[in-house]
Amino acid sequence: MPTGPTEGAKANTQHTSAKGSHQDRQIFVSAKHSPNYTGHVKRDTLGCLESWSEELLSRAERVRRLIGNAHWLSDGHHKEELVRQFLSRHLPPSLRISRGFICPPENDLRVSSEIDVLITDTWTEMPWFTEGNLIIAPPSCVLGQLHVKTEFDVDGLTDVLSSGARNQKIVTDSVSRQIPWFGAIFFTHSKPKKPKRLKEVFRKAILKASNGGSDVPTRERFPDCVAVVGGPVFLADKRTTEGAPRDQIRIRVFDGANLSPAVMLVHLFDSIQLPGRDLARRGEWVQLLASAEIPSLFSEPFDLTLGTK
Secondary structure, eight states: OOOSHHHHHHHHHHHHHHHHHHHHHHHHHHHHTSTTOOSOOOOOHHHHHHHHHHHHHHHHHHHHHHHTTSOHHHHHHHHHHHHHHHHHHHSOTTSEEEEEEEOOSSTTSOOOOOEEEEEEOTTTSOOSEEETTEEEEOGGGEEEEEEEEEEOSHHHHHHHHHHHHHHHHHHHHHSTTOOOEEEEEEEEOSSOOSHHHHHHHHHHHHHHHTTSGGGOOOSTTSOSEEEETTEEEEEEEOOOOTTOOTTEEEEEEEEEETTHHHHHHHHHHHHHHSTTOOGGGOOHHHHHHHHTTOOEEEEEEEETTGGGO
């Protein structure tokens, strides 16, 4: 404690100097994070794509944190809206992203179930009905369907396989040469993580779905891409190779981790906008994801007639 005027003034000067030094450091730190900061900041394009996964999971948790177990239907609707917003931000404005139904013009043909994310090209054909975020579309303008689920498990995947195959059949029965892109996105996979368990989930889901009568998944009606946010991504190889059984489909599985939404987005865009384009000649997005060297978990054929034998 200072004992006289001189020592007190000296102590105050030192305190002021230290306080000023601390403020200077704070100002410098703030400046580094300012948009006007001109120092070197390393670019990280892949890091930007990985942040999509973190953003989806973070936003998805907010409703559940606030309402707990109060209303799971609202939680599901919230996740569906997050995915629609995500796709709308990144896909071309010529594509309409909404929830809706596929409705053939013939009155004796059935209408699809409600589709979480229905991707349509309304330049090709006008929808029967559109209001707000709901569309009822003829098969000819349907480009893709995406199912949004919470937990990646046998029941969730079975529902995707069955309802998705049914919707695909509605389109192909009306427009025989048009096969829409078909995908699913799951927000969690708390149980199956190892390759052996992932294979088991697919086999059991295919078995249950193939017992579903006329809406069994075939190679043409099988999901093109299934992504788990922050987890694996599954890509179906629908190419017909000589000698390959028609009742089998090969699924390639990658440890997409935080890049799984980006892989799904690129697969969707290329399938819709660039059908049949040579994989080796695709653009900057595919090249960027290839540079990430995403680990392969397995590549295996699955029998689509398990439940019919």
